[in-house]
Amino acid sequence: MVLANGMRKSIGDGKATRVWEDPWVMFDRPSLLLAPIHNSTNVEKVCDLMHESGDYWDEGRLRECFDEDICQRILCTMMDTWSQFDMGLDIDTEAISKFWKRLWKLQMLSSIYHALIDCPEIQIMWVMANYDYSSRMYHANVLEWMAVETKSWRDEQLCKVAMAMYFVWERRNAKKFSNEVIKAEKLWSKVERIMDEYQAANLIDLNNIVMLPNLEWEKPEYPYVKLNVDASTRREGGGCLGGLVRDATGCCLGAFMGHNRALEDVMLLEATALKKGLELALRIG
Structure with a gap:
C-alpha cells in the first residue's frame, strides 16, 4: 500500500497544525515530536517555523528547536499552499472560508x-x-x-x-x-x-454430542432434589435472577428471586443466581 509508509498530516498554512501535538513530520510511522521541557522559542503552531510570507521554512528557527535530522525532514516537506498549485483560478479565500463553515454546520449524519x-x-x-x-x-x-x-x-x-x-x-x-x-x-x-x-x-466434537430427546423438566431421583436458576439483564441497567428447588415428586421446596443493580454481565448474574440457589438448597437441607 502506498499509504502504509511515510504518512503525515497535511499542514496547509501551518496555522491549524500543532508542532508538538500533531504527527506532521514525515517518519515511517506517524510520530509526535519530543517537546522541550522549557519552550523558550515560543513555538506552538507549524506556521511559527515559517517565514511571514508562508512560502518557505525559517531555517534559523528550525535549528533552534530541532536536531539536524528533524530539520532535514522538515525542509523536505512541501509547503501545502495555493501558490504551489496555480490552476489559473481567481480564488476568493473569504468565500472558501464561508463555504466550509456552512458545510460544517449542515444537519447531516455523523461520518x-x-x-x-x-x-x-x-x-x-x-x-x-x-x-x-x-x-x-x-x-x-x-x-x-x-x-x-x-x-x-x-x-x-x-x-x-x-x-x-x-x-x-x-x-x-x-x-x-x-x-x-x-x-x-x-x-x-x-x-x-x-x-x-x-x-x-x-x-466441540459434533460427532460426540448427545441430543436430548426433549427440553422438559426431569424429576430428580429420590432422595435428591433439583435446583434450577436463571438470570437476565435489564434494559434500565442491572439484572434480575431467580431459582427454585424441587423434590422427586415435583413439589417446590423453596424459591428465591431478586434484582442486582451492580451486575450487568449475564454470566456474572447467572453465577450469582447459582450461588444463591446453592445457599437456599443448604438451608432447606
Whole structure:
C-alpha cells in the first residue's frame, strides 16, 4: 500500500497544525515530536517555523528547536499552499472560508469513522481492549485504517475489532431509534464473551454430542432434589435472577428471586443466581 509508509498530516498554512501535538513530520510511522521541557522559542503552531510570507521554512528557527535530522525532514516537506498549485483560478479565500463553515454546520449524519471509531463516548471501549488499536487515531477513515494496519494483525485481533464496531453501531441505533442508552464500558466485555463462545463452539466434537430427546423438566431421583436458576439483564441497567428447588415428586421446596443493580454481565448474574440457589438448597437441607 502506498499509504502504509511515510504518512503525515497535511499542514496547509501551518496555522491549524500543532508542532508538538500533531504527527506532521514525515517518519515511517506517524510520530509526535519530543517537546522541550522549557519552550523558550515560543513555538506552538507549524506556521511559527515559517517565514511571514508562508512560502518557505525559517531555517534559523528550525535549528533552534530541532536536531539536524528533524530539520532535514522538515525542509523536505512541501509547503501545502495555493501558490504551489496555480490552476489559473481567481480564488476568493473569504468565500472558501464561508463555504466550509456552512458545510460544517449542515444537519447531516455523523461520518462512519466518527460513529465507529472517533466518537468520544466510545473511547473507553478502545482503552479496555486487550489489543492495541491506538493506530486508529492516525487515519482519516475506517477503510484506510483497515487497509494499512490489519496486514500485521492476527486473525483474532481483526475479528474482535469487527465485532466491536458492530456493537458500537448497534449501540448507536439503539440510542437513535429506541432512545435506549447502552453503556460504552459494557461493549468490550461483550466482544470477549462472544469470542469465547465462538472459540468454545469450534472445539466441540459434533460427532460426540448427545441430543436430548426433549427440553422438559426431569424429576430428580429420590432422595435428591433439583435446583434450577436463571438470570437476565435489564434494559434500565442491572439484572434480575431467580431459582427454585424441587423434590422427586415435583413439589417446590423453596424459591428465591431478586434484582442486582451492580451486575450487568449475564454470566456474572447467572453465577450469582447459582450461588444463591446453592445457599437456599443448604438451608432447606
